[in-house]
Each structure stands twice: as structure tokens, then as C-alpha cells.
Amino acid sequence: MALEHAILVSLQEKPGSGYELARRFERSIGYFWTASHQHIYRVLKRMESDGWVDVRDVPQYGRPDKKEYSVAEPGRDALSAWLHEPTEPESVRHDLAVKIRGAAYGNPAALISEVERHRQTHTDRLAHYLAGEARDFGEHPAADGPLDAERELQHVVLRGGVAYERMMIAWLDDVLATLAGFNTGH
Amino acid sequence: MALEHAILVSLQEKPGSGYELARRFERSIGYFWTASHQHIYRVLKRMESDGWVDVRDVPQYGRPDKKEYSVAEPGRDALSAWLHEPTEPESVRHDLAVKIRGAAYGNPAALISEVERHRQTHTDRLAHYLAGEARDFGEHPAADGPLDAERELQHVVLRGGVAYERMMIAWLDDVLATLAGFNTGH
């Protein structure tokens, strides 16, 4: 897949500017598809020239004007076509796993701080996800949130993020225990 | 990171040809870093001209001759430098999660077969990993296998793969239950 489908999904949920999309890719949708603002602007240009999105100039007071993008008919079609076409599971890219195997010929203990750093990132993310879950899907959901299908689908994706972070933390603990074994000469 | 470090790790474990590397990337190291043969040959060329690897022509009988690559001193240095330099956790790319959120405006039930297909892939991979674990890290390990640190590090990486597949299967069951909820109108 490419960024364009993630953008279509986001714009379908709510139209917005390139800048706003970039902010959404730092949270929410960015939990499972990352993108920088440069990349977003570039793809948005192509999508516009392909007719997938409509643009509207929005003058603003107290801040720079912006362009608001929304999904056009051909964009909806492209999204629908992609949803119906089978996709293979993404190819895995775990640099930390490569490092761990590579450490065998160096000093495995040197990796400990790196692994701990990653563990910290994952615990932070987990806390962030859980806070978002309590806010948006708890007993007192935000009054302006989406309803029904959209809401439940967003929730199940978020639960996937939570499960992923929990698994990573548990595995990194396993890695740390293994690395500690070399230190003490076990 | 890039492919070259994964290749260095693999060649450090055992020298081999581009073809052999491509096969390793279909199993073992490919469980957490995928690469096609075209890509491998291209990167190998660059690594050779950078002096990271040595090449040796190996004439063979009964099959085409091959080039055997092994890690050279500068390659070992580059690998060591990379191992000591911090790396951020890889950016996530879960197309299925994007699809699930995108399904809200189409027909969520149309995704069921796609999710089931992914679930099947993950159960296959899990079975494959567990078979490899029993073979290489069970009570009767292969006699020619690696020892000590290398072996334990390979095992902990494999356990990560197992944990990942198990988490994915559980999450996809959660997704299927959620999608089923729309079918029955709940």
C-alpha cells in the first residue's frame, strides 16, 4: 500500500489541510501508518491532479490561510477498490532484532541500554494509547465523537495497538533477561 | 537501517553467495527483515565496491559456479558502529489497520475474508516458527548448530517472532468478532 489510502481514510473521517493531516499522522492514524508533512504534501498534490480529492481555499483570521482537502468521487472509488483487493501482510522490518543477532560477535551487553530505550518508548506509547482509549471509548465518551461502526472499528484498531505494545514490552523484558545472562556469566 | 546491516549479520554467521542469502531471507533472518534477490545482489555490489565484503569465486560441479561473500574488516567495523549507534523503533506500517478503519464508510462485512486470510498467514507462520524452535532449540538440538551467545540470541529473536504471531492471531480474532457484530445487527 501507499500513503494515499491512509490519507483517503483520514479525509473520509474528516476533511482537513495538509498540516492537519500531518498532525493526525502524529497520533491516531499515525499509530499504524507514519508519514511526514513533506511526504503528505507531495502525495496530496498527486491526488489532487488525479482528481481523488477536492481542494478549497479557506481564509483564516489570526493565522495563515489553508487549503482544505476532501475526498472526491474518484477517490472514494479508489479507496473502495483498494478495500476489496487482497493485500499481503506487510513485510516485517525489525532493526532491533537484526541488532540482537548481530550482537553475538560483538559485546552483547552493549545492547542493554539500547533495548531499555526501546522498552521505554513502548511503555510511553502504551500509556498514551490507554489514555486515548479511556478518553474516547470509556464510560463517558467525548460527546462529539463518531458513532457506531466507525467508532467500533477505531476502537478495535486501537486495541491492536495496545496488544502490540504489551507484546513488545514483554518481549523486550525477555531480551533483557537473556542479555543479563551473559553479564553474570550464568 | 538498511539491508546491508542485515546482510553483514547473516554473512558473519556464515559466508555465502547472493543466492544463498536470498534463501536465508526467505526463512530465519527474513522473519524480521525481508529482501528480494534483486535487492540483495544490488546491495552486495555496493558493499563489495565499498570494501565491506570480500568475494571469492567458487567453481562448482553439477551446478553453476557462484561467488562467495564474506565480511571484510571494514564491514565488521561498519556493523560494530551501527550496533553502537542508537536506532529509533521502526515506524509502523499496518495496511490491514488502515483498511479496517476505511471499512467504516463501505461494507465492513466485505473485510471478513481478508481478515481471515491474514489470520491464516499468521497461524502458518506461527506453526513454522514453533517447528523451527523445536528443531533448533529443543531438547535435542542439531549437532552442527551455533553455540552459546549466538544460539541464545537467535532463540530470543525467534521467541519474539512467536510472540508477535500469537498477538496478531488474538487481535485478528478480536477484529473478526467486531466485524461479526455488524452482520447480526447486534
Place this chain on the structure above:
DNA sequence: AGTCACATGTAAAGGGTTACATGATTAG
């Protein structure tokens, strides 16, 4: 005057996939 949030881009390089291409040898 400086910093921050908002807002939009371009250019160059790097990383990776897909399509195309060739050829040897073994087994059926």
C-alpha cells in the same frame, strides 16, 4: 526581539519493488 504554533512547499538522495533477462544442470 525571540519563540511557538500554524501553514506550505522543493530538491536530492536513499531504499525497495516489479518487470525483464539470461543461462547451467538435474530429474522426470
Place this chain on the structure above:
DNA sequence: CTAATCATGTAACCCTTTACATGTGACT
């Protein structure tokens, strides 16, 4: 003769990152 495994590559294209670049308006 055909298919499979072994073996190596090129070319074009696409996706993404990094570096560079500009400018508004609010607040301190």
C-alpha cells in the same frame, strides 16, 4: 522436452526520508 533448482544480474519506477526553504500571526 519440460519443469525445477541453482545462479546472477539490469532498468525503470515508486515510495520515503532528509535537508533546505519560506512566511504569518500570537504571545512574551
